[in-house]
Structures are given as C-alpha cells and as structure tokens.
Amino acid sequence: MARLDQKTVDQVCKELETAFGNRFSNNLSVRDTHSHNETKLRHEVPDGVVYALSKDDVVKTVKICARYKMPIIGFGVGSSLEGQLNAPVGGISIDFSKMDQVVSFSPEDMTVTIQPGITRETLNSWLRDSGLFFPIDPGANASIGGMASTRASGTSAVRYGTMREAVLCAEAVMADGRLIRTASRAKKSAAGYDLTRLLVGSEGTLGLFTELTIRLHPIPEVVSSGICTFATIGDACNTVIESIQCAIPFARVELMDEFMVKACNAYSGLTLEPRPTLCVEFHGDEASVASQAATFSEIASAHGSSNFQQSTDPEKRAQLWKARHSALWAAEASLPECDVFSTDACVPISRLADCVTETQKDLKEHNLIGPIIGHVGDGNFHVFVGYPKDNEREEKRIYEFTERLSERAISMGGTCTGEHGIGQRKIKYLRMELGDAVDFMWTIKQALDPDNILNPGKYGFPEN
Amino acid sequence: MARLDQKTVDQVCKELETAFGNRFSNNLSVRDTHSHNETKLRHEVPDGVVYALSKDDVVKTVKICARYKMPIIGFGVGSSLEGQLNAPVGGISIDFSKMDQVVSFSPEDMTVTIQPGITRETLNSWLRDSGLFFPIDPGANASIGGMASTRASGTSAVRYGTMREAVLCAEAVMADGRLIRTASRAKKSAAGYDLTRLLVGSEGTLGLFTELTIRLHPIPEVVSSGICTFATIGDACNTVIESIQCAIPFARVELMDEFMVKACNAYSGLTLEPRPTLCVEFHGDEASVASQAATFSEIASAHGSSNFQQSTDPEKRAQLWKARHSALWAAEASLPECDVFSTDACVPISRLADCVTETQKDLKEHNLIGPIIGHVGDGNFHVFVGYPKDNEREEKRIYEFTERLSERAISMGGTCTGEHGIGQRKIKYLRMELGDAVDFMWTIKQALDPDNILNPGKYGFPEN
Numbered sequence: 050m051a052r053l054d055q056k057t058v059d060q061v062c063k064e065l066e067t068a069f070g071n072r073f074s075n076n077l078s079v080r081d082t083h084s085h086n087e088t089k090l091r092h093e094v095p096d097g098v099v100y101a102l103s104k105d106d107v108v109k110t111v112k113i114c115a116r117y118k119m120p121i122i123g124f125g126v127g128s129s130l131e132g133q134l135n136a137p138v139g140g141i142s143i144d145f146s147k148m149d150q151v152v153s154f155s156p157e158d159m160t161v162t163i164q165p166g167i168t169r170e171t172l173n174s175w176l177r178d179s180g181l182f183f184p185i186d187p188g189a190n191a192s193i194g195g196m197a198s199t200r201a202s203g204t205s206a207v208r209y210g211t212m213r214e215a216v217l218c219a220e221a222v223m224a225d226g227r228l229i230r231t232a233s234r235a236k237k238s239a240a241g242y243d244l245t246r247l248l249v250g251s252e253g254t255l256g257l258f259t260e261l262t263i264r265l266h267p268i269p270e271v272v273s274s275g276i277c278t279f280a281t282i283g284d285a286c287n288t289v290i291e292s293i294q295c296a297i298p299f300a301r302v303e304l305m306d307e308f309m310v311k312a313c314n315a316y317s318g319l320t321l322e323p324r325p326t327l328c329v330e331f332h333g334d335e336a337s338v339a340s341q342a343a344t345f346s347e348i349a350s351a352h353g354s355s356n357f358q359q360s361t362d363p364e365k366r367a368q369l370w371k372a373r374h375s376a377l378w379a380a381e382a383s384l385p386e387c388d389v390f391s392t393d394a395c396v397p398i399s400r401l402a403d404c405v406t407e408t409q410k411d412l413k414e415h416n417l418i419g420p421i422i423g424h425v426g427d428g429n430f431h432v433f434v435g436y437p438k439d440n441e442r443e444e445k446r447i448y449e450f451t452e453r454l455s456e457r458a459i460s461m462g463g464t465c466t467g468e469h470g471i472g473q474r475k476i477k478y479l480r481m482e483l484g485d486a487v488d489f490m491w492t493i494k495q496a497l498d499p500d501n502i503l504n505p506g507k508y509g510f511p512e513n
Numbered sequence: 514m515a516r517l518d519q520k521t522v523d524q525v526c527k528e529l530e531t532a533f534g535n536r537f538s539n540n541l542s543v544r545d546t547h548s549h550n551e552t553k554l555r556h557e558v559p560d561g562v563v564y565a566l567s568k569d570d571v572v573k574t575v576k577i578c579a580r581y582k583m584p585i586i587g588f589g590v591g592s593s594l595e596g597q598l599n600a601p602v603g604g605i606s607i608d609f610s611k612m613d614q615v616v617s618f619s620p621e622d623m624t625v626t627i628q629p630g631i632t633r634e635t636l637n638s639w640l641r642d643s644g645l646f647f648p649i650d651p652g653a654n655a656s657i658g659g660m661a662s663t664r665a666s667g668t669s670a671v672r673y674g675t676m677r678e679a680v681l682c683a684e685a686v687m688a689d690g691r692l693i694r695t696a697s698r699a700k701k702s703a704a705g706y707d708l709t710r711l712l713v714g715s716e717g718t719l720g721l722f723t724e725l726t727i728r729l730h731p732i733p734e735v736v737s738s739g740i741c742t743f744a745t746i747g748d749a750c751n752t753v754i755e756s757i758q759c760a761i762p763f764a765r766v767e768l769m770d771e772f773m774v775k776a777c778n779a780y781s782g783l784t785l786e787p788r789p790t791l792c793v794e795f796h797g798d799e800a801s802v803a804s805q806a807a808t809f810s811e812i813a814s815a816h817g818s819s820n821f822q823q824s825t826d827p828e829k830r831a832q833l834w835k836a837r838h839s840a841l842w843a844a845e846a847s848l849p850e851c852d853v854f855s856t857d858a859c860v861p862i863s864r865l866a867d868c869v870t871e872t873q874k875d876l877k878e879h880n881l882i883g884p885i886i887g888h889v890g891d892g893n894f895h896v897f898v899g900y901p902k903d904n905e906r907e908e909k910r911i912y913e914f915t916e917r918l919s920e921r922a923i924s925m926g927g928t929c930t931g932e933h934g935i936g937q938r939k940i941k942y943l944r945m946e947l948g949d950a951v952d953f954m955w956t957i958k959q960a961l962d963p964d965n966i967l968n969p970g971k972y973g974f975p976e977n
Binding site: 155156157158159160180181199200201202206211213214223227228229230231232233234235236237238239240241242243244246247249250251255266267269270290293294295296333334336337340393395396397398399427428429458459462463464465466467468469470471475478479482483484485486487488489490492493494495496497508 | 619620621622623624644645663664665666670675677678687691692693694695696697698699700701702703704705706707708710711713714715719730731733734754757758759760797798800801804857859860861862863891892893922923926927928929930931932933934935939942943946947948949950951952953954956957958959960961972
C-alpha cells in the first residue's frame with residue numbers, strides 16, 4: 050500500500066471537480082477537518098473531499114477512484130475515536146453529512162430507512178411525534194452511517210442491543226462501484242449470507258452505506274432513574290449480574306468507580322460518597338418500572354448497598370444522574386493541562402469486577418490517573434486517561450497502559466474494543482484477540498476489495 | 514462441480530476408514546439416512562459418513578477431503594427442510610450427533626458453550642436446575658449446530674431473537690482444515706468483521722461449527738397463555754402490530770387461519786370458532802404478565818375480538834394452546850393420502866395480512882388446500898401444502914404455488930424464507946430477492962472455499 054504519484058492524484062481530483070463542481074474540495078483546511086478523529090493520533094489528511102448528495106454521487110466517486118486505485122474514506126461527523134478517518138496513504142473522503150434524509154418510515158414495522166449522514170439526534174427529533182425512538186446512544190451525536198460502520202453502542206445497548214442488532218438491512222456501494230441491498234426488510238430471514246452484519250462494524254473497509262433500514266422502539270411510558278453505592282466494584286458487578294439473572298430489563302446500568310465519583314463531585318459540586326456507584330434506568334409502564342426498581346433495590350441491599358434512590362420525575366431523574374451525565378467533562382477537569390482520551394475494553398460480565406479492579410491496581414502502580422466508567426450490563430468499560438500535552442514520554446506510558454488493558458481483557462475472554470473499533474490504534478490487539486480468524490477477514494477483504502481502496506491502513510491487514 | 518471419479522472416492526474412503534475405523538461407514542443405508550431431509554426432494558446420498566467425536570476428528574476429516582477436493586456436508590439430526598443435507602455430487606457427511614457435550618457453562622454471563630451435536634431439548638434438560646433456558650424453538654428437536662447453520666428461529670423468536678442473536682461466538686473448521694474462533698466471549702465487540710454472523714446461516718457452505726457459545730435467558734417466573742379469534746386476518750395482524758407498538762413483549766404470538774383452525778377442530782375434537790385465531794404467550798412476573806394480558810385484551814377488543822381467554826395454570830394453558838400444539842399433525846390429517854410439506858415466507862409485518870390473504874386467494878383459485886400458521890410477530894408464516902403421493906402433475910402444481918408465494922413475499926419487501934433456509938429448493942428465489950448481492954456472496958464463498966468442497970450445490974452459485 051503506497052501513496053499514488055502526484056500526477057494520478059491530480060488527475061483524480063480533476064475528474065472529481067468536473068463531476069461535482071464546488072461539491073469537491075481540495076482545500077487544505079477542509080481536508081484536515083476530514084481527518085479529524087477525536088483522537089490524539091496525528092492527522093493524515095485525504096487528497097480531496099466529495100460532498101455527496103445521493104447514492105449516485107457515491108457510486109460515481111467510487112467508480113472514478115476505483116479506476117485509479119485511489120483510496121476512499123467515508124466521513125459522517127468525525128466522532129470516531131481510533132483513527133478510522135485518517136488517510137495514511139491519501140485518498141478521497143466522501144462526506145455524507147448532506148445525505149441526511151429520512152427515505153421512508155414504517156411505524157407498523159417500527160423501522161425507518163434513512164440516508165447514512167443523518168445524526169441520531171436529528172433522527173430522534175424527526176421521530177418525536179411517532180411514539181417511537183432510536184435508542185442507541187454512543188454519547189456523541191454521531192451519524193447513523195458512522196455508527197453502523199463502527200458497530201457503535203453505548204449506555205442503552207444492555208436493553209436495546211448495538212448497531213449489530215439495530216440495522217435490519219442496508220444499501221451499500223461496493224469497491225467496484227456496484228450498489229447492492231444486503232437483505233430484505235423482513236424482520237428475520239434465512240436467505241443467504243448475512244451481508245448486513247458483515248458490513249456493519251467493518252469500518253468502511255468493505256463497502257459504503259448509502260441507505261440503512263433500522264429498528265425503532267416504542268418510547269417508554271415511564272422512565273425511572275436511580276443511583277446507589279457499594280463498598281467494592283465486585284459488589285456492584287454482582288448486583289448487576291443477579292439482577293439480569295432475575296430478568297430485570299435494565300434500560301441503562303452504568304458503573305462509576307470511586308475516582309470517577311470524586312471527579313464528578315469536584316466538577317459538579319456534588320456530595321456523593323466516593324465509592325463504586327451504579328446509575329440505573331428502567332423503562333416500562335408504571336407497574337413494571339416500580340417492580341424493576343423494587344427488585345433491584347432488594348438485590349443491591351443483599352450486596353451491602355443501602356442508599357438506593359430512584360425517581361420517575363424528570364427533574365429528580367436529571368439530578369440523580371447528574372454525575373453520570375457530566376462524567377466526561379468531570380474526567381477532563383480532573384486531568385488539567387492534559388490530553389485526555391477514553392479507552393475501551395469489554396469482557397464477559399463474570400470477569401468485569403476482576404478486570405476493573407486489576408486495571409485500577411495497574412493505574413496506581415504506574416502513577417496514572419484514570420477514572421473508570423462502565424456499561425456494566427455488557428461488561429464494557431472506559432478508562433479516561435490523560436497525559437501532559439506534548440509530552441512524548443508520558444504519551445508512551447499511556448499507550449503502554451492501554452496495551453496492558455487490551456491484553457488483560459483478551460486474557461479474560463474479552464475483547465480489546467467493545468464499541469470504539471480497531472481503526473489504526475488497536476491493530477495489534479485484533480490479531481492478539483482473534484488469531485488466525487484475522488487471516489480469513491483479510492481473505493474476505495481481498496476478495497471484495499482486491500485493490501484495497503476502501504479505507505486502507507485500518508485493521509492491520511498484511512499489506513499495511 | 515462434478516462428481517469425483519470412483520478411484521478417488523475409494524481412496525478418500527480408505528483413508529477415512531484408516532483414520533476412524535468403525536466410526537467411518539459407507540454402508541448404503543447409513544449413507545441414505547444422512548441425506549434425509551424431511552423433504553420430498555430426492556435423496557442424494559453421500560459417499561461415506563464419519564461419526565466425529567471431537568474437533569480434531571472434524572479437522573482430520575476436512576484435511577483428508579480437502580486434499581482430494583471431496584465435498585463435505587455437516588449432519589446434525591436431519592431435520593432441515595430444503596435439501597440442505599443432500600449430496601448432489603457425492604461427498605462425506607460428518608455426523609455431529611456424538612459431539613453433544615456441554616463444554617462450559619457460565620451462569621453469571623448467561624452463556625453456555627456446547628458442541629454442535631447437542632439438541633435443544635437435551636441442552637434444556639441439562640440446564641433445568643440453573644434457572645436459565647435456551648429459548649429458540651424451531652419445532653423439531655434439532656441440533657444446535659444445525660440450527661445455527663440454517664439461522665433457525667420459530668415461535669419464540671419474537672421475544673428472544675433467532676440464531677443470529679443467540680450465537681455469541683463460535684469455533685469452526687474452515688475449508689482448508691484450519692480451526693478458528695470467530696469472536697471473543699464478550700457480549701459485544703467492535704473488533705473486526707462479524708465472522709460469527711457470516712457463518713451463522715451459511716448452511717455449512719463456509720465452515721463447520723465445532724463449538725458454539727450461546728446466550729441463555731432466565732426461565733420466566735410466570736407464563737400466561739391465551740387465545741382469541743377475529744373476523745379477518747387483518748384484524749388479527751393489526752392487533753399484533755399495535756400490541757408491539759405498545760411495547761408488549763410477546764413471548765409467542767401465533768396466527769392460525771380459519772382453515773388451520775378447522776383442521777385442528779377435526780383432529781383434536783375441539784370446538785373453536787373457525788376464524789382467524791391468535792395464540793399468545795406472555796413471560797414475566799405475575800404483575801407484568803397480568804398487565805401484558807390486560808393491554809393485549811383491550812387492543813384485541815378494539816379490533817372486534819371479544820373472546821380472549823388466558824390462564825397461567827399449566828393445565829389450562831395446555832388446553833388453550835391445544836390447537837396450536839397439534840397444528841402440524843392436524844394439517845397432515847386434513848390432507849389424507851398426501852405428502853405434506855411446510856413452506857416458509859416472511860414479510861414486514863405491515864404487509865403480513867395482505868400476504869396471507871392473497872395466499873389464501875391463490876390457494877382457492879388453484880383448488881389447493883393449505884392451512885396457514887404464522888409467527889405473526891415476525892411477519893413469518895408457513896403454509897402446509899399437500900399433494901397426492903407419487904403424483905407428479907400435482908407435485909408440479911405445488912411447486913408452482915410455492916414459486917408464486919416466494920414472488921409475492923419478495924414483492925412485498927420480504928424474503929422467500931424466514932427460517933427454513935435456501936438449500937436446494939429456494940436457489941432461484943435467492944437471486945430474485947437479493948439480486949447482485951448474491952454475486953458478492955459467491956465472491957466470499959470462492960475466497961473462503963476455493964475448491965467449493967463445503968456443502969456444494971446449495972445456494973445456486975454459478976458453478977452449480
């Protein structure tokens with residue numbers, strides 16, 4: 050994989066300019082924005098940016114690029130975290146932000162077909178009066194296409210699943226410029242290979258979404274939010290494990306470790322006990338929400354937590370979850386003068402307490418500060434680690450920490466990334482986690498994109 | 514794709530006999546049993562059968578076969594319905610029935626890792642005292658490996674999903690004899706391509722499962738079963754659509770058309786009104802089940818159904834669902850002297866009433882008898898059609914009917930198969946449904962199995 054010679058790059062840019070006029074740009078600041086990654090990785094800018102308005106634009110761009118073996122990188126809003134948008138050997142960024150329409154809505158089927166550039170907040174505004182909503186919430190107001198590409202999830206995945214479950218079918222442009230539909234709109238199907246789920250989470254390396262049909266859910270009649278604290282991480286995790294075994298359908302269940310709670314107290318002027326804390330949310334009708342909260346409270350008590358508070362009143366709910374809602378900013382404030390980034394690991398829930406506790410020990414041993422927050426129902430957690438700006442030695446120590454974290458998660462039967470993806474930064478751990486299976490991924494990649502033009506340099510396949 | 518010459522076949526059989534002794538058989542009746550399909554398709558027998566005891570046996574068999582380009586067909590219990598087990602160009606059947614052990618059980622994670630030959634009933638017996646169960650119920654007591662291979666589902670998929678959702682990760686032998694793990698045991702992951710879901714539903718054409726880690730669910734505290742009738746299929750379907758929009762988490766919701774009800778009355782001596790009928794099941798605690806039943810009853814009333822009966826008492830529940838439980842036998846009894854088979858189509862639920870009603874009209878116009886039963890929450894339904902034994906002209910009429918049914922489902926945005934798979938019989942409709950996407954499936958197949966030795970002759974790829 051090498052950068053194309055400048056003459057070829059110029060030729061591709063000329064053809065794109067002819068095709069798209071001022072919807073093509075090779076202005077440096079535009080290109081730089083499109084390698085924005087929400088990461089501390091060095092920007093690797095593409096050679097040009099196409100603002101697509103339609104699937105035809107995407108097909109046209111891919112066909113021009115394919116002819117010259119020019120790399121192509123899809124761009125939603127730029128909220129990915131592992132360098133997915135970087136262009137290590139140049140290429141053309143296709144900006145989907147103007148492909149942000151609802152194509153069709155079927156309330157009876159509880160599905161909506163959208164263009165990939167629509168963001169989850171815009172979609173939920175659009176749906177507001179329908180009684181339905183799109184629950185997946187990765188934090189950022191990401192585009193749905195980007196979320197599908199990284200198999201995003203977040204706080205509500207414990208109840209509503211991840212993008213793996215949310216995408217019913219898709220339309221995508223493949224590396225040769227052909228447009229396919231991955232599946233019918235039927236809720237289930239036994240017809241052929243599951244191309245939908247092959248493309249979801251492939252980080253733009255196998256195809257570019259031009260339409261997605263996604264599942265919606267009824268807006269819950271009643272929402273209850275609650276909070277309680279525990280003596281140990283183990284007590285908190287065991288409370289969640291038993292609750293799930295008792296069929297409590299948590300809508301959200303978030304763990305904050307003692308350091309995260311301290312940071313939130315300092316940032317938001319709260320007076321929470323600096324102990325492992327669970328923030329929970331229940332969805333249902335009044336009776337069901339009350340019963341979920343009562344059962345949860347009982348189980349939490351049996352694990353030594355006696356301060357469970359909950360409310361269905363929106364204002365009180367906001368108050369109870371205030372710490373959780375401000376956690377990212379609190380973490381950043383607790384690491385002043387630092388670059389902060391959020392790492393991501395996920396283990397079977399039976400190993401979560403071990404993994405979090407060992408990670409806390411690791412941080413302490415290495416004199417690092419890293420408040421921890423977890424989507425505990427899924428065994429997924431984040432560590433917010435920071436290092437003094439522009440200090441390479443400190444930066445290296447953080448990378449070594451994330452390496453140990455990935456190894457720890459993998460050794461416990463887990464994954465190096467629950468929801469952020471591989472991108473450029475976790476290439477090494479993909480192989481560590483999945484061994485020879487990565488060879489078969491590469492075989493698929495080579496078969497579907499023989500010239501390796503779709504988002505090259507990600508995943509760490511042999512050529513890279 | 515052609516049959517190997519007899520000398521090569523003999524050589525492979527000799528090597529397998531040397532490797533496996535009396536766990537290899539080329540006895541004709543054994544081979545014939547292994548092409549059993551629960552279908553009216555002609556048996557196409559394999560050249561030999563290996564009874565595997567371990568993943569090493571599977572690896573060894575695949576390596577011997579791969580050397581000679583000998584086809585390989587996985588066999589569970591032989592309950593597939595579309596000719597998945599036939600060996601059109603011969604080959605070796607690997608019988609997984611002795612690989613039926615539980616490898617490990619993690620109640621905290623609500624997962625179990627099993628060998629593929631274990632059947633769902635055996636697994637549920639094994640789990641009995643754990644408080645957990647494996648909910649997916651395709652009717653037959655299928656092997657879990659077979660269920661994963663065909664992406665099976667059944668009555669409880671509306672609540673618990675299909676094998677697509679049930680399989681967390683797998684171990685599989687690929688066409689070159691290499692053993693891979695498709696994913697970690699973490700509940701979610703953003704690491705790499707979703708090989709798990711690529712293999713699930715691939716009908717043994719991409720790899721052979723040697724272990725599966727599957728999700729379990731808490732055994733519900735209370736189960737309530739109910740039944741009610743409607744004036745039209747549309748009223749029944751609209752009741753289900755509104756109920757799902759109101760967040761009623763049906764555990765099962767089955768539709769029987771008037772002809773199915775008549776057949777059940779005749780077979781079981783029941784006196785149900787011969788009208789479109791819904792059989793429902795709710796899972797939860799006492800309060801939640803009562804609230805689900807009450808809301809459902811209200812919605813059903815609004816659609817003209819005033820005879821909803823339900824009970825949580827096991828004996829009464831069995832009585833209420835008696836018609837549904839005996840439906841297959843009732844359908845067979847209503848078609849005396851006939852070969853009966855069950856076809857399968859699935860549409861977005863918004864089109865289900867149209868699809869069922871048009872199918873009834875089609876049956877009538879063509880003087881065919883075909884009671885209909887549907888997993889209505891998923892838009893999936895079956896028609897039991899029969900034709901006089903050994904009457905080719907009548908058999909042809911039935912095939913023409915299933916062709917019209919597939920076309921109808923596809924034209925409504927649905928699929929030619931919700932849960933039975935493609936096998937040999939639905940090859941034509943796979944292309945009709947998915948167009949060029951099938952080319953990319955074939956590209957993947959060629960890349961992962963270049964000699965086309967894994968279950969050839971299925972899916973209708975170009976070579977076949």
